[in-house]
Amino acid sequence: MRSVWGIVLLAGSALVDPNPSLAQQPIAEDNPRAQIPNATPLPPSPAYTLGGGDLVNVNILGLPEYSGQYQIPVDGRLNLPLIGTVSVEGLTLEEASRAIEGAYRQVLRRPQIAVSLVAPRPLNIWVSGEVNRPGSYLMRLTPGAGNIPGVQYPTVVQALEQAQGVTLAADIRQVQVRRFSRAGEDEVYTLDLWAMLRTGDGGQDITLRDGDAIFVPTTPEINLEQTRQLATTSFSRDTELPRTVAVVGAVERPGTYSVLGSETGEGIRAAGLPTATRAIQLAGGIKPDANIRQIQLRRPTITGGDQILTLNLWQLLQTGDFTQDPILQNGDTIFIPTATEINPTEAAILARTNFSPETIDVNVIGEAVNAGSLRLPPNTPLNQALLAAGGFDPNRANRDTVELFRLNPDGTVSQRIINVNLDAGINEQSNPILRDNDVVAINRSGLVKIGDTINTATGFSSNASGFLRIFDFFGLFEYLRLPRRQ
Template identity: 50%
Template sequence: MVNAGSLKFLAQPAVGAALLTAVHLILPSASLAQGQSVFPNSQTVPRINRPVSTPIQQPDTNYLLGGGDLIRVNVFEVPEYTGEYQIPPGGAINLPLIGSVSVLGLTTEQAADIITEKYRRFLKRPQISINLLSPRPINVLVAGEVTRPGAYTLSLQGGAGNNPGVQYPTVLAALTTAQGVTLAADVTQVQLKRKTGRSGEQLVTLNLKELIQTGNTAQDITLRDGDVIVVPTATTFNVAEARNLFAANFAASQTAPRTVAVIGEVYRPGSYLVSAGSTDGQNGTAASSGLPNVSRAIQLAGGITSQADIRNIKLRRPTRVGSEQTVDINLWELLKNGDVNQDVIVQDGDTIVIPTATAITPAEATQLATTTLSPAKIQVGVVGEVKQPGAVSLQANSSLNQALLAAGGFNDARARKGSVELIRLNPNGSVTKREIKVDFSQGINEESNPILRNNDVVVVNRSGVARTTDGLNILAGPLGIIFNMLRFFGI
C-alpha cells in the first residue's frame, strides 16, 4: 500500500506526467483494453470503456467507507498499532492512543490523512495507510417504472475476506432484482443518484435504449452503496419500442401472468389472467404469437361480438406516477397487413376497451368470423315450428337465415314462414324482442337477415291454419270422451 507521503510525491504534476508516459510506453493497452477502473488500494471494478454514441458523465467511482466495511489500518512506525477494524453503523473506529475516529463517507486515502494528523500528536513522522479488506453489501433504492420498487441489498461477486477482487453489481442487476422495468418506462432517461463525500450528490442520466440497440455496456454503470435508481414514465408510447423493451433482459418477466380487464364488445367482459406461451386459438388454430398481447386477452374474454369496432380499440395503462397512458390499437391492420405492432403486449393492470362499431359491412363480418379474434362457435336457440328445434352451434357472425337452415328449415305444414321473432339478452341485462321478415334470397342485413349473437333465441310461430287445426283438436278431445260414455251406457 502506498503511504500518504508517497501519494503526495506522486501527486506532483511533473512526476505524475512522467509516470503516466512510462505506463503508456510499457503497457499501451493493458488497462484500457480490459476496461478496468482502478479503485483505491488496488480495489478494482471492471468497466467496459467503449466508444459510445451518447457520451455520459461517469459518476464518482471512489469507494466511500461505511458501516460493515472491514479495513486494515497500517501504522508503519509502530506495528503493534496496526489492526483490522469492522466499521460500525455510526462509522467511528477506536484506535490506539488517539481513540475514536469517524471514517464514515470518506475514501481510504481521506481516512488515512485524518488518522495521520491525529497521530502527529504522539508520533514524529506517522505513516498511515488503510486497506479495504472486505466491502459491505451494496444497498440501493430502485424507484419508478419497475415491477417492484423498493430498497434492495445486492450481493457482491468474486473474492471475499482478504481477497480484494470483488465485482460490484450494475444498474441492470438492480433493475432485474426489482423484477424488471414496466412497459410504461422511459429507458432513455434512467437516473442514477450517488452520494459524493459526506454531503454531496451526483446525478447521471443513462440511456438503456442504446444498450438494447447497440450493446453499449458503458450505460450499465457499476453501483455503490446508497445509490438510487429512478426509472421515469414515458410521456409517449411507441408500440414498436415497447415490443423491443419487452424482449430485453432487464424488462419484467415475459412468462409471469398479468391481470388484464377486457370490456366492451366481447362475449365475456371481465378480468383475466393473461400469460405467454403457445396455446390454441379459439377456432382451432395456434394463437398469433404466443405473447401476452391484446389478442390473447380478447380470446380469453370469449372473442369479439359482431358489433365490435376493432379499428378503434383503446388500451388504458396505469403508471407509477398515478397517471394513465392511452394506446390506440387498430387490429384491422394486424389482420389486413400483418402489422404485429398493433397487437400490443399487455402488462399487469391494463384495461382493454373494445367499442361498438357504427357500421360493419357483411364482407368484414364474414372475414372477422374466421379469425382468432372471434369465438370458434356461438350457441343460438331455434324453437317453434322448425324441423329440428333446439340449440344450434354456429360460426361466429352467422346470420338469421343460417340459424334457420341449421335447425332443418321451416316445418312446411305448420310454420309461419313470413316472419320470425328474435329474442336477445343485452349486455346490460335487458331483453329485446323484435319481429323480422324472413327472406332467404337476401344477404346479411339488419332488416331481414341480421347477424346473430351468442345466446340469441329465434322463435318460429305457427301458421294460421296450424293454429285452427290445433284448436279443433283441443275441442275434439272432450267431445270424443262424451261420445264414448254415451255408447257405454247404451244411449
C-alpha cells in the first residue's frame, strides 16, 4: 500500500487537518527544504471547502423535520425548507453553517445550524510535465483510520502515481503545485520530492485541493545514480511494465524492442530491471567491434529535445558501477558506436558478457578437413575458426591465404584476402575477429588446381568432394541472393 502523508479528520461539523502549517515551523540549517532555490513556503492546510457533488448533513437544532442530508448541486446552491436556495460553493463547513443560519433568521428565532460533511466529492487534479500520462484525474477522498470518522486527502505523490509516474527525465526537486485561491489569485508551491526520498521529509508531499495543477519540469542535468534511484520509486513507471526502445549501431539485430522488467523475450527469461544491457541482449548482443565505452542513450523530453547520456559498460564490467546500466523509459534510443581499435584482451572479456551474443555462425568452405557451418563463441579470431574446422586439408589446401566474405550493412558482400599466420595474435591483417555469418573460403593449392584442370579435361575427377565444396561456396551466395563485391 502506498503511503499517504496528509490525513484530514472530520469531527462534528469541522474538518481538521493534523499537519501543522509548514510556514509556522522553524527551518533548521540542515533541513532539506532550506536548500530549495526560490521555493515558495509550503501552504498551511486550509479547512475543506464545499462544492458541487459533496453530500452534507444540515442539522437544525430542535427542528428535525427540517433537518436532513443534501447533495450539493453543480452550481453550489442548496435548496432548503422554508428559505429556498442558499449558496455554499467555496465555503468551509463553519462558513456554510453561518450562511444558512443567516437565511433562517428570516423565518426562525435564533436558529442553530450545524453543517457536517457526509461524503466528499472527488477532487479534479491536473497533472502535466514529465509524467508518463499527463492529463486530468478524479481523485477520491478515502475514509480515515481510527474510531473518529474522517477522510484522507490525496497527495502529490498519489496524483503522480495516477499519471503512471514521472519520467526519468523529471526534476523532482522542483515539482510545482498551482492552486487557485479564494482571493482569485493563483498560488504556486515548489516541492522537493528528492528531499522526501533522501530524508523522509513527508512535509513535501502536501495534500491536494480540488482544482490543483501539478507540473513536473525537465531536469537540466542528468545524474545516473539518482536516475536509477528515481526509477524504483512508487511514483515512477512500474518496472514490470513494458517500454519500447530502439537499439542501433554495432549490435547484431538493430531495431525496436519492447523491454520488460521480468522477462525480455527472445528466450531470455530472468527477474530484473528493464535496463540498457537487457535491450542490447534483445538486439542480439554487441558486435565484436563495438565501442562499449561511448554508448549513447538518447531520451526524449516534454520540451521536444533529447537528453543524451554517455554510458561506459566497460566501467560496469571492471568496477560493478550499475549506474552505467540505467533503467530505460519509453522512447529511449541506444546507439552503440564502432571502435577504431580492438584490444584482444578486452575482446575475450566482452565475449563472456551477457550483452554479447552467446554464439555466432561462421561458414568455413573449401579445402578444410571438416568444412561446413560452425557455431563459435563471439569474438572468435580467424585462426581459431580454422582449427575448429579441422584445419587445412593437408593434400589440397592453399595454406598461405584464405578469403573472408562478410555481409555489409548495405546488403552487399565484401571480399578480403587474408595472409594466414597461425602463430599470430588477434590483429586485423592476419588474424581478424570474425563476425556472425562470416564465410571463410580455403582455396586449392596451385598444384591441385593444375591436377583438377587436367582431370576435368580428360573427364576424370580425383577428388569429387573438392568440386562439391567449391559448388557449395558459390551456391551459398546463390541461396542468400546477395550481390558480391570484390
